[in-house]
Amino acid sequence: MISIDTKRLHLRNVLQNDVDVIFDYRNNEICARYQRGQVKDYEGIVSLIERRRNDEISIDFPCMIAVALKDTNEMIGEIVVMPKDHTFSLGYTFSYKYHRQGYAFEALTVLTEHLHKMAPEWEFISFTECENIASIELLKKLGYKNLGYVPSLDSQAFGKWTTMDTEEEFAHLSK
Known part of the structure; x- marks a missing residue:
């Protein structure tokens, strides 16, 4: 529950x-x-x-x-x-x-705090459309980092508590 x-x-x-x-x-x-x-x-x-x-x-x-x-x-x-x-x-x-x-x-x-306590080593990723300014601003306010545009998903990726490997992977995807 x-x-x-x-x-x-x-x-x-x-x-x-x-x-x-x-x-x-x-x-x-x-x-x-x-x-x-x-x-x-x-x-x-x-x-x-x-x-x-x-x-x-x-x-x-x-x-x-x-x-x-x-x-x-x-x-x-x-x-x-x-x-x-x-x-x-x-x-x-x-x-x-x-x-x-x-x-x-x-x-x-x-919810993010709750999940982070459950799994402190886990990364958080959210995707949003580039035109969804309100969602982009919300993710930034929540402390998410812009990981770049992912053409295969037609989405902007944002991450929190991400590793350098994940950030490099998204940098590669956004090229």
Whole structure:
């Protein structure tokens, strides 16, 4: 079971009653324009929640985390954690209704700290589209380093606690 609290937020497992919120922001152009491969149809989201509702934060398996307002438990966004080869890849989407209020920074800060305590030697990588200035600025504020553009992924890569080998690998990929 996932349960991490901040001053304003509760990070928890996704619930079936989150389906309408997820459907709303995943199908809103403000949120959807920078997302790739996300399930957007209602039935698909219901199925996704069913598959992910018992996820645990682990170094062995991916998980989906709902970010909810602490006072109301209303879901306002999601974070996906994908562990592989001593690296956590993080992806996130927050509802357009809650942009520019510090919620993504707050949630990602506490989650990154939690994951770093679990696996202090692991690296953190996130990818974003070059036009997604808000996400780029968020990653910089979180202490991520710009690792360069990766043409094969059509994405800008950012890393935290990365090794020199990883940074050199991304430098090579960005050429």
